[in-house]
Amino acid sequence: MIIDETTVKDGIDARIIGKLIARHETERGRLERLMDYYLGRHAILGRKRAGETYSNNRLVCNHAKYIVDMIKSYLIGNPVSYSCAEEYDIEPLKNCYLEQNIESVDCEIEKLAGIYGTGYELIYADEKSMPRSACLSPVNTFVVYGMKVGRKPLFGVHYYKRLDIDGKTAGVTCMVCDDKTVYTYENDADSFFNMKLVSEEAHHFGAVPILEYVNNEERQGDFEQLIPLIDAYNVLQSDRVNDKEQFVDAFLFLTDIDIDSEQAKKLREERILMGYEGATAQYLSKVLAEEDIAVLRDNLKQDIHRFSMVPDLSDESFGNNLSGVAIKYKLLGFEQHIRNKERYFAGALKRRFELYNYFLTLKGSMEFVPVHRVDVKFTRNLPVNELEVSQIINNLTGVVTNETLLTQLSFVNDPKEEAELAKKEKEMDYIKGGLFNDEQKNKAR
Secondary structure (H helix, E strand, O other), X not given: OEEOHHHHOOOOOHHHHHHHHHHHHOOHHHHHHHHHHHOOOOHHHXXXXXXXXXXXXXXXXXXXXXXXXXXXXXXXXXXXXXXXXXXXXOHHHHHHHHHOOHHHHHHHHHHHHHHHOEEEEXXXXXXXXXXXXXXXXXXXXXXXXXXXXOOOEEEXXXXXXXXXXXXXXXXXXXXXXXXXXXXXXXXXXXXXXXXXXXXXXXXXXXXXXXXXXXXXXXXXXXXXXXXXXXXXXXXXXXXXXXXXXXXXXXXXXXEOOOOOHHHHHHHHHHOOOOOOOOOEEEEEOOOOOHHXXXXXXXXXXXXXXXXXXXXXXXXXXXXXXXXXHHHHHHOHHHHHHHHHHHHHHHHHHHHHHHHHHHHHHHHOOOOOOOHHHEEEEOOOXXXXXXXXXXXHHHHHEOOEOHHHHHOXXXXXXXXXXXXXXXXXXXXXXXXXXXXXXXXXXHHHO
């Protein structure tokens, strides 16, 4: 959300917050629709047929969930790793990440960004004065930016309704965070207007502690533009089943036979028909052009995967006999799409690093580390030929540093720490080897 900086030049007040929340609430319908599609609550479920005698199967083929989950797993299915120049030590910060299992927070944020187009993270200090992260939903969270070049974040807002034990609204609460202070507003009525400021608390992170993770420049979900295609696929699959049922329940056309309603019911139950001279009986049904339907279904499915840039891994083209290079060529479009998402995600992770670093520096737990000296590495969640990778590492030994070589191993999360452990282990082997030789010499004497 973008506003003119002069709007809050005299400070943030409840009137401004109420108006911004009302503006954000206009997006609620879109956001709820996107979550419905991810959860499988598609438009086809509300379809009604002309009469009770018509079949009304409503099948949901949840391509929306497939797209989001596939992208999330490919991008951050393997934990993000961090490294920096040798003159800096970021171990205290990385320990903060490890203690709270930060990769789970990353996965949840990426999922929300894939569904809604944006995801939010709140950085706070726990009861032990350690920095921690929590995922916030875009349904009730937003960041306000200034209109000047650079779009500086002015403050973040997280609001919600307080529910009593019966699930009824007992009031509302709003948390507003600028670069220094966390403000809490409340109202005992079910309204975000006329709220009262109830508390102010400094947060010591040096910047707005609510971070926005943008999915793309347009802030759209991974499947948002594909909803019409998903709906069309659901309708086609549902109607295929409906046609099959109606084919079974086709009308029986009788000629030169006179039967009443009771006889017709008996015929339907017992499925026995008396023979009459000159009489005929045949079913009235439409011909099902399965080949044409299959072509249309495959075209819709291909369009969904083509425009989402997410491959259909169940396709026959992904056979077991493909080499790693061949698979990468097939995933080229997908990889380019992920690269764009990675750029936005990495930018937000660096902003998180800055906030954690600022807080820990104030505590004296670590020294200040310029964020441009930190590398954020994503490891694609793909099958890896470890033997081929090990051969590459052997060929490059002595050409590049051991730490760089270790980054090529998917099972090594911290190359710097692994390199130090390997060095210590080698030193211990040398020590043990020296002692063993001395013992041999004594025995020989």
